[in-house]
Amino acid sequence: MEKTRAAQLPTGTPADLETALRTCLAPLGLCQTFDGAVEYVQRGTGPEVLAALDDVRSTTAGRMVSAGGNWSDERVTAVADLHPGWSSENADAARLVVYRDAPVDVLARFGHLLHAIAPSDRPDSTTWLATLTDNVLKATGPRSEASHQARTRWTPDLVSEVAGAGGAPGRTPAHATLTTLLHIDDDRYSTHRYALLATDAGDTFLARHADVLAEIATVAGPGPRRLLTLRCARDAEEHAGLLAALTVDEDRSVRAEALAALAWLDGARQVELLRPHLRTAAPDRLTGVLRRLSDIDGGPAAIGEALRAPEGHPLDAERAESLRRAAGRASLAQGPGAVVPLPPTAPPADADLLTELDTRPAAARLEGDYFWPGVEQRLARIPDVRVLRNALRQAGMTDADRRVMALLTTRSTGAFGRRIGAVLTLEDAVRWWPLFAERPDLVDEYLEGFDARRHPDDEAVDTTHMMLTILECFPEVPKTLAPRLTSIALGVSRHRLAARRVLGDDPGVRAAARAALDGAEGMTRRSAAEWLAGLGEPGVAAPEPGWEFGDGVLSPATRTLPAATLWWLDRFREQALERGVPVPDVDRWLGLARPMLRTAPDGSGPVVGRLGGPLMLPPDLPTPGDSHGPAGEEYEDHHQLILTLDFSAVPDGATDLPLPPDGTLLLFVNADLEPWPAGGAVYVPAGVPVEERESSPDYEIYEYDSPEDLDAELRSAGELRLAPGVSLPSTPPDDETLARHPHAETLRDVWSDQTDGGGDWQLGGHAANFDDYGDPVPASAYPEVGEQVTDPDDWVLLAQWVGFPMSILYWTITRQDLAARRFDRVTVQMHANP
Numbered sequence: 001m002e003k004t005r006a007a008q009l010p011t012g013t014p015a016d017l018e019t020a021l022r023t024c025l026a027p028l029g030l031c032q033t034f035d036g037a038v039e040y041v042q043r044g045t046g047p048e049v050l051a052a053l054d055d056v057r058s059t060t061a062g063r064m065v066s067a068g069g070n071w072s073d074e075r076v077t078a079v080a081d082l083h084p085g086w087s088s089e090n091a092d093a094a095r096l097v098v099y100r101d102a103p104v105d106v107l108a109r110f111g112h113l114l115h116a117i118a119p120s121d122r123p124d125s126t127t128w129l130a131t132l133t134d135n136v137l138k139a140t141g142p143r144s145e146a147s148h149q150a151r152t153r154w155t156p157d158l159v160s161e162v163a164g165a166g167g168a169p170g171r172t173p174a175h176a177t178l179t180t181l182l183h184i185d186d187d188r189y190s191t192h193r194y195a196l197l198a199t200d201a202g203d204t205f206l207a208r209h210a211d212v213l214a215e216i217a218t219v220a221g222p223g224p225r226r227l228l229t230l231r232c233a234r235d236a237e238e239h240a241g242l243l244a245a246l247t248v249d250e251d252r253s254v255r256a257e258a259l260a261a262l263a264w265l266d267g268a269r270q271v272e273l274l275r276p277h278l279r280t281a282a283p284d285r286l287t288g289v290l291r292r293l294s295d296i297d298g299g300p301a302a303i304g305e306a307l308r309a310p311e312g313h314p315l316d317a318e319r320a321e322s323l324r325r326a327a328g329r330a331s332l333a334q335g336p337g338a339v340v341p342l343p344p345t346a347p348p349a350d351a352d353l354l355t356e357l358d359t360r361p362a363a364a365r366l367e368g369d370y371f372w373p374g375v376e377q378r379l380a381r382i383p384d385v386r387v388l389r390n391a392l393r394q395a396g397m398t399d400a401d402r403r404v405m406a407l408l409t410t411r412s413t414g415a416f417g418r419r420i421g422a423v424l425t426l427e428d429a430v431r432w433w434p435l436f437a438e439r440p441d442l443v444d445e446y447l448e449g450f451d452a453r454r455h456p457d458d459e460a461v462d463t464t465h466m467m468l469t470i471l472e473c474f475p476e477v478p479k480t481l482a483p484r485l486t487s488i489a490l491g492v493s494r495h496r497l498a499a500r501r502v503l504g505d506d507p508g509v510r511a512a513a514r515a516a517l518d519g520a521e522g523m524t525r526r527s528a529a530e531w532l533a534g535l536g537e538p539g540v541a542a543p544e545p546g547w548e549f550g551d552g553v554l555s556p557a558t559r560t561l562p563a564a565t566l567w568w569l570d571r572f573r574e575q576a577l578e579r580g581v582p583v584p585d586v587d588r589w590l591g592l593a594r595p596m597l598r599t600a601p602d603g604s605g606p607v608v609g610r611l612g613g614p615l616m617l618p619p620d621l622p623t624p625g626d627s628h629g630p631a632g633e634e635y636e637d638h639h640q641l642i643l644t645l646d647f648s649a650v651p652d653g654a655t656d657l658p659l660p661p662d663g664t665l666l667l668f669v670n671a672d673l674e675p676w677p678a679g680g681a682v683y684v685p686a687g688v689p690v691e692e693r694e695s696s697p698d699y700e701i702y703e704y705d706s707p708e709d710l711d712a713e714l715r716s717a718g719e720l721r722l723a724p725g726v727s728l729p730s731t732p733p734d735d736e737t738l739a740r741h742p743h744a745e746t747l748r749d750v751w752s753d754q755t756d757g758g759g760d761w762q763l764g765g766h767a768a769n770f771d772d773y774g775d776p777v778p779a780s781a782y783p784e785v786g787e788q789v790t791d792p793d794d795w796v797l798l799a800q801w802v803g804f805p806m807s808i809l810y811w812t813i814t815r816q817d818l819a820a821r822r823f824d825r826v827t828v829q830m831h832a833n834p
Contacts, residue, residue: 017101018042021110022083023094027064029082031056041109053116062117068092068139093146095139100150104158107132108166129168129180130193133159137192156181156196156205174209175216182220182228194227206231207238214242222251229254230368233261240265244273247289248281256369259288263399264365267296270398274299278306283318290326294441295399300330332440337479340437346384353381357388361395371403376411376420379431386435401439405446408432409461418757419459421466426473433473440478443467447484459753462571464488468498477503486512489531492523492548494570496531497563505535513537523548549573549590557656558593558726565724568754569593572728576750581743588740589747592729596765597654597722601758605723608763609645612714615666616644616690617682623693624668626678639668639679640697640707642801643720645763648686654724655764657796658819662686667811669828670699670707671804679828681798681811683821702834703804720761727765731775762800770808770831780812780827790814798826807832 021042028034033056036049056062064071064079070088080086098110111132118131133154140151156177162168163176170176181193196202206213217228229246232239239261246258262270274289281289293299307323309315315323332338348354356378364371375388382388385404392400408421417423424432436443449464468488471477477485488499490513503509516528517540526543533542546559546566554569569590576586597608617623625638648662663686669679678699684690697707704710728751729737733744741747752769762768767776778792794814801809810829817825 017097017106020094020097020101021106023086023091024098025065025113026083026086026091027061027079028053028056030061030078031059034082037113041106041113044105044109050112050116053113056117057120063119064091066114066117066119066135068095068135092139095135096146096150099136099139100146100153104161104165107162111135111162111166127169127176127180128166129159129163129176130183132162133180133193133196137195154196155199155201157201159196160205172212174205174212177205178209178212178216182216182224194224197228198231203231203234207235210239210242213239214245217242218245218249222249222254225249225251225254226257229257229261230366233257233264233368234366236261236264237269240269240273244277247274247292248277248285250285253369255285255288259292259399260369260371260403262292263403264396265398267398268298270296271298271302275302275306278303278323279309279315279319283316283322286319286322290322291402291445292399294326294330295402300327303327303330329441329444332444332478332480335480338440340474340476340478342434342437343384345386345390345434347387348382350381353378357391361391361397364392364395364397370410371397376407376413379407379420383431384434385431386438389435401435402442404435405432405439405442408466409463419461421461421463422459423757424466424469426469429470429473433470436467436470437474437478440480443471443478443481444484447481447488460575464493464495465498468495468502471502472498474502482508489513490516490520490524490527492527493574494563494567496527496548497567500531500534510535510537550587553587553590554593555591555656557595557653560653561595561726562724565595565726568726569728572751572754575753576743576747579746579750581746581750585741585743586747589728589744592766593726594728594765595653595655596725596727597650597763598725598759598765599721599761600723601756603721605721606649606651607646607719608649608722609643609720611643611717611720612711613641613695615641615693615695616664616684617666617693618684618688619691621682621684623695624666624680624682625697637670637678637699638695638697640670640699640701640710641666641668641695642714642803643667643761643799645720645799650722650763651724654722657764657798658815660685660821663688665823667799669809669811669830670697671702671710671807671809671830672699673702673807673830673832673834675830677809677828677830679811681813681823681826683823685821702807702832722761722763723758725759725762725765727762727768729766729775730769731767732769732772760802763798765797767797767810767812768800768802768808771833773831776810776829776831777812779829804832806834 022038025034025037025041028037033049033053036046036052039045040047040049053062060075064075068088068091076086076088099107102110111128114135115126115128115131118126136150136154140147140154159180160173160177163170163180164173168176168180170179181197183193197206213228217225220228225246229243232243236243243258243261246254247262249255249258262273265273270292274293277286277289290303293303303323303326307315307320307327348357360372367373379385389400389404392403397403408424409419411420412418413420413423446463446467449462471485482503485499485503486509488495489503490496510532513528513531513535516524517532520528526547529540530542530547532540544559545561545563546554548566548570573586573590576589577583597605599605615623623636623638625636627634628637629635643666645665645667647660647665650659660683664684666682666684667679668681670677699707701707701710704713728748729744730748730751733741733748738744748769759768777795777797780795781790781792794816795812796815796818797810798813798818799811803809808831810831811826812829813823813826817823
């Protein structure tokens with residue numbers, strides 16, 4: 001903690017209260033209102049002076065008194081001429097003396113005066129008590145012993161006394177105080193008022209006036225309500241009524257914090273507090289309450305009781321449906337086969353972590369919904385997350401199951417990492433499955449795929465995919481979940497494949513698939529055929545690839561992609577529909593999908609090339625580069641080799657480009673941040689002898705000391721492996737595209753969210769967007785001055801490399817030149833924003 005300075009006021013600081021008041025108000029002498037103001041504040045005489053001060057609002061003198069702080073030498077001198085020795089520093093110190101020593105009646109009148117001369121741009125809702133409180137917070141902000149002494153005095157009890165002495169608007173002084181401290185307006189210091197409640201004295205005040213607090217809190221803004229909820233969690237029982245009311249607040253974050261605070265009360269008390277909401281709260285605010293009741297003893301019974309509406313008082317349809325779903329889900333944890341065999345809880349081997357798990361969870365009581373910041377960094381050392389759950393339970397958290405599971409969708413893998421659940425692997429899932437196996441009801445909840453985003457900018461974790469990954473670790477399928485998993489397996493979504501892996505191949509599974517094949521219609525029948533064919537069922541043929549998107553939606557080249565690749569298009573379609581894009585518009589956009597090859601996030605895939613040197617060229621082929629200098633003095637500026645691609649290793653149909661079946665393609669670029677950098681491509685047909693060629697690129701390379709450093713890094717990476725991928729447009733749409741696809745902006749925004757961390761290299765497909773610079777593919781038709789303009793529709797992306805910070809390199813070519821093997825006509829572009 002930063003140390004405060006010694007208890008010493010500046011030279012010239014007034015030693016008594018009267019002198020301090022005169023020093024604070026001295027600038028009013030410039031407006032001939034000084035004496036009346038001093039008499040009013042100090043003794044309460046002449047209150048009519050406040051009306052006279054209205055004309056002072058817009059003056060420099062008024063601002064010097066109301067704002068304090070430093071002023072120009074000219075203005076300080078003007079005041080010092082009337083009050084010798086006056087300075088801005090002494091005035092600020094004098095204000096601290098007033099706030100430290102003045103009686104409450106003097107403080108109230110000082111507040112009235114400050115409000116009378118406050119700038120006219122203050123919000124109309126600001127009262128004199130708010131003006132005074134804000135001024136106290138500003139004056140006591142600097143770290144010094146004097147400011148600390150003054151700030152320590154200002155508790156909610158003192159504010160309440162001042163409110164009573166000055167007749168602050170409000171039913172009672174406590175009412176006026178809480179209204180002031182919980183109100184946020186356009187003044188930047190108003191956001192700090194809550195700090196006066198965030199103390200031990202504040203806790204005592206809140207507890208003493210819990211009834212008034214409950215009355216005021218529900219009309220405060222969402223920010224103060226959330227902060228207040230966190231504070232009330234320190235004594236949840238004292239504020240139980242208020243916290244219960246806030247569990248169905250209009251603001252989602254307030255609801256979450258209120259439920260987190262109540263989680264430390266015993267289950268029976270929570271049921272008592274939350275039960276009334278089941279019949280009265282708005283149905284769209286009941287989700288958290290229903291989940292909490294599902295987590296605690298007696299909660300499911302309360303939900304069932306609410307469903308049995310008294311005669312003549314039927315539940316509205318939306319409420320009844322929410323209650324039925326919650327009751328049905330809670331029943332999944334009961335009955336034979338609900339819970340599969342579980343291993344013993346495995347504690348971590350780290351002794352320090354065990355100690356932390358024993359001591360740290362108690363602090364979660366005061367941390368609200370976002371408990372134990374940084375706990376996600378410890379998960380890799382916890383072989384079974386039930387250990388963390390047990391520690392939180394031991395500390396008193398009644399919803400520990402749900403809170404630990406929520407780490408998957410609310411915490412990230414690193415400072416700028418993705419959500420844990422978005423990148424969950426089977427290896428990671430091993431630590432999670434025993435916890436989920438204890439709660440089949442929560443497994444079902446996550447299978448529903450609810451959107452776990454807390455903010456529109458946060459990544460939406462695909463919880464269905466995440467949950468199916470965890471279910472693959474289960475030793476057997478819980479019998480109560482089999483119907484839900486079978487429904488997913490017989491569906492058309494991308495999740496059907498994982499659901500089938502979870503269900504395996506037992507007689508019951510085959511029987512369900514056969515029944516759907518024989519009795520279902522349309523897409524369900526196709527899904528059943530695909531499932532049975534995958535199980536090797538005799539006489540059953542799988543439908544054509546891409547069937548799940550409907551006839552004619554995907555291009556022929558895209559339909560043949562592996563199901564694991566088409567997974568991304570299904571995810572895109574789902575999220576686009578959630579964003580309100582009509583089905584026909586989504587399907588038309590899906591028709592633009594193109595196959596490609598790309599680097600996988602784990603580096604898997606067949607080897608298709610080699611990064612960096614050596615440069616291997618036919619003996620009669622010149623080293624690629626540019627000639628510079630006058631005739632007779634020419635010199636060669638070689639292009640740097642980036643990649644040697646082996647076309648024979650590129651699978652047939654991996655892209656929709658007319659690539660050669662064999663031979664090698666060498667890609668070059670001198671990455672110097674120019675939009676059209678020097679570079680290109682060289683094609684060497686199969687069987688043509690080659691030799692190693694010396695090359696000496698000489699240019700100012702971006703982000704590397706020299707071209708040789710880049711080549712060394714590329715060589716160290718060595719092999720390039722590419723896996724199947726699919727792409728959709730992501731660059732800004734032109735007018736023609738918008739005319740055909742009016743939702744193009746939304747659709748490309750949704751596609752930009754479909755990422756797995758791979759894709760540094762790409763072969764074919766659509767060019768990736770970079771800072772909305774535009775699509776480099778059609779831009780290739782408009783080269784630099786002096787070169788021939790071509791048809792933009794003829795151009796395609798040959799390759800793309802995200803190899804430098806904040807930049808993308810693109811190699812483009814026309815389809816005609818590609819078919820004719822005229823790789824000498826490849827163009828290179830660099831979009832960068834270093």
